[in-house]
Amino acid sequence: MKLDVVWWKSVGVLFTAGILVAGCGKSKPAPAPDISAPADTTTTTDNEAPPERTGEDVQYVDPNSQYASILRPIRFEFNKYRITEESKPTLEGIAKLLKQNATWKVLIEGHCDEQGTNEYNLTLGEQRAQATRRYLASLGVDDGRLQTVSYGEERPTNMGHDESAWAENRRCEFKVEAPRS
Amino acid sequence: MKQARRMVIAAALFAWAAFPSSFGVISTAGAAGPIIDVEKEGDRRIQIGIDLYKQLTGDLGVPPGDILAFDLELSGWFEPIRPGVMVPTGIADWARKGAEVVTEMSAAPGGFIGRVRDAGTGNVLLEKTYASSEGSMRRRMHRFSDDIVQTLTGEKGIATTQIVCEWNSGKGKRVVRMDVDGYGMKEITGEGALELSPRWSSDGSKILYTSFSSGYPDVYLQDLKAGNRKRIAHYQGLNAFGDLHPNGNLLVLTMSSSGDPEIYTKDLSSGKIHRLTHHKATDTSPVWSPDGSRIAFASDRTGGPQVYVMNADGSSPKQVTLRGDYNTAPEWSPDGTRIAYCALRPDGFQIQVVELASGGVTTVTEGGGCEDPCWSPDGRSILYSRSAGGRTDLYITDLSERKALRITRGSGKFTTPDWSPIP
Numbered sequence: 001m002k003l004d005v006v007w008w009k010s011v012g013v014l015f016t017a018g019i020l021v022a023g024c025g026k027s028k029p030a031p032a033p034d035i036s037a038p039a040d041t042t043t044t045t046d047n048e049a050p051p052e053r054t055g056e057d058v059q060y061v062d063p064n065s066q067y068a069s070i071l072r073p074i075r076f077e078f079n080k081y082r083i084t085e086e087s088k089p090t091l092e093g094i095a096k097l098l099k100q101n102a103t104w105k106v107l108i109e110g111h112c113d114e115q116g117t118n119e120y121n122l123t124l125g126e127q128r129a130q131a132t133r134r135y136l137a138s139l140g141v142d143d144g145r146l147q148t149v150s151y152g153e154e155r156p157t158n159m160g161h162d163e164s165a166w167a168e169n170r171r172c173e174f175k176v177e178a179p180r181s
Numbered sequence: 182m183k184q185a186r187r188m189v190i191a192a193a194l195f196a197w198a199a200f201p202s203s204f205g206v207i208s209t210a211g212a213a214g215p216i217i218d219v220e221k222e223g224d225r226r227i228q229i230g231i232d233l234y235k236q237l238t239g240d241l242g243v244p245p246g247d248i249l250a251f252d253l254e255l256s257g258w259f260e261p262i263r264p265g266v267m268v269p270t271g272i273a274d275w276a277r278k279g280a281e282v283v284t285e286m287s288a289a290p291g292g293f294i295g296r297v298r299d300a301g302t303g304n305v306l307l308e309k310t311y312a313s314s315e316g317s318m319r320r321r322m323h324r325f326s327d328d329i330v331q332t333l334t335g336e337k338g339i340a341t342t343q344i345v346c347e348w349n350s351g352k353g354k355r356v357v358r359m360d361v362d363g364y365g366m367k368e369i370t371g372e373g374a375l376e377l378s379p380r381w382s383s384d385g386s387k388i389l390y391t392s393f394s395s396g397y398p399d400v401y402l403q404d405l406k407a408g409n410r411k412r413i414a415h416y417q418g419l420n421a422f423g424d425l426h427p428n429g430n431l432l433v434l435t436m437s438s439s440g441d442p443e444i445y446t447k448d449l450s451s452g453k454i455h456r457l458t459h460h461k462a463t464d465t466s467p468v469w470s471p472d473g474s475r476i477a478f479a480s481d482r483t484g485g486p487q488v489y490v491m492n493a494d495g496s497s498p499k500q501v502t503l504r505g506d507y508n509t510a511p512e513w514s515p516d517g518t519r520i521a522y523c524a525l526r527p528d529g530f531q532i533q534v535v536e537l538a539s540g541g542v543t544t545v546t547e548g549g550g551c552e553d554p555c556w557s558p559d560g561r562s563i564l565y566s567r568s569a570g571g572r573t574d575l576y577i578t579d580l581s582e583r584k585a586l587r588i589t590r591g592s593g594k595f596t597t598p599d600w601s602p603i604p
């Protein structure tokens with residue numbers, strides 16, 4: 001079947017997406033606008049070099065048992081990086097803990113399930129980590145204490161290949177700065 | 182069709198008759214023009230009889246005929262006919278089994294002689310000595326295959342090309358390279374950090390890849406000859422998926438220092454950076470068009486990820502995948518007219534090709550689990566990874582008959598391949 005390109009073009013992109021979903025056996029709802037999308041960050045010119053990464057030497061470790069229940073992973077929907085309603089109380093608890101311990105630095109690790117291309121998932125994991133960072137900052141945590149990294153689909157926590165494993169793997173984890181000796 | 186080919190075979194024979202002394206190098210058939218009419222017979226494979234040539238096995242481990250048969254099948258031009266239980270005893274016997282041409286190999290001082298004959302007439306179409314000083318037996322078999330392709334089709338073969346990909350042995354992913362038939366695999370860095378998304382420079386001398394050597398994703402450039410590497414992008418956030426401009430030092434890549442993944446270029450000579458996308462969405466996986474005038478990339482700016490094409494300066498982005506709501510990992514065909522990508526279909530992840538002029542879409546793979554396509558340098562086949570039955574391997578599918586050939590056999594998972602240029 002050949003696509004009538006002219007017609008498709010004239011319909012407009014969002015409407016196209018709606019039609020495609022409606023006509024598809026395994027339908028998925030049309031994606032809603034993402035409320036956790038980043039603010040427009042074009043304050044620099046296109047030719048300005050971005051800041052080089054700092055803090056590569058900081059070592060992060062799993063939170064100890066006292067705080068592990070607070071700094072617990074948050075989950076995401078398939079192919080989404082929006083902070084879910086279920087995750088918000090967890091992030092509020094984390095923000096409170098970080099405000100009580102003003103010297104702590106935290107690494108937010110973004111992860112994905114194995115579905116989809118590895119490259120896209122590395123970017124999606126970055127979006128999850130950045131969305132989480134922005135949410136914590138909006139709760140009053142100093143942004144400079146939050147480092148992010150994406151591992152994409154490279155470090156699953158559940159090695160299974162079904163929806164329950166995937167749901168566990170679509171996550172952000174929190175690591176804290178290791179005590180300096 | 183058959184007649185057209187016979188005529189060119191006749192032309193080749195004429196050339197051979199006129200210049201028999203040229204043997205010992207390649208036959209002059211190439212100079213006389215191709216033997217198969219590619220325009221008219223492009224979709225048909227030549228039936229080629231290939232014996233095992235066990236007497237030449239040596240320390241190769243497998244009969245050389247097996248290597249040659251795999252190479253010629255992979256080329257997309259040939260259908261190998263193997264000896265079977267009743268080994269053909271002569272060229273007429275091969276012809277009765279359906280062979281149009283027959284290969285022959287025999288030992289020669291310091292190497293072997295590779296020959297191709299017309300199965301109908303017995304005439305020699307190609308004869309060349311492959312000296313052991315020219316490389317390993319496996320290497321020389323690949324060259325024999327490429328010479329057969331060149332002689333009988335007039336086109337360049339791909340048997341001496343290489344592949345880079347991610348290899349996960351269970352201890353994390355490393356970038357490895359191997360011959361196109363899956364043999365001779367070696368890690369390119371031996372470094373031990375998580376390594377992703379390797380890609381050849383257009384001259385085949387360097388490999389770009391993403392490594393977590395610093396603990397964070399950065400883009401590195403590995404010089405294969407010098408054996409060293411440089412970290413070329415390590416800004417705040419994600420630095421990944423570099424692709425070098427076909428004419429030189431301009432890197433296009435994904436970076437997230439602005440707060441979300443955007444596409445940038447970096448001039449590796451001057452260090453100058455230029456941001457190309459400005460969208461509150463994921464913009465990623467950029468690749469230069471073969472002529473360097475455009476960039477294809479994936480973006481979720483309209484919902485699910487779709488493939489877009491923009492000009493080299495970031496202007497005029499245009500969505501080129503219009504069906505489905507998950508299309509990623511774009512790769513240009515060598516002639517720049519088509520883009521292959523990974524699409525989520527009702528039957529799973531498949532490789533599709535969109536023709537840019539018409540918007541026509543073709544699904545290349547079957548069965549799902551297929552990701553990360555790239556093109557053979559001759560544009561006739563697509564290489565991709567496929568997960569099935571607990572394994573993840575690399576497969577090559579030719580676009581005319583869509584026959585999938587698995588090229589990786591070892592343990593571990595093989596993903597995100599990229600195909601070298603023809604050396």
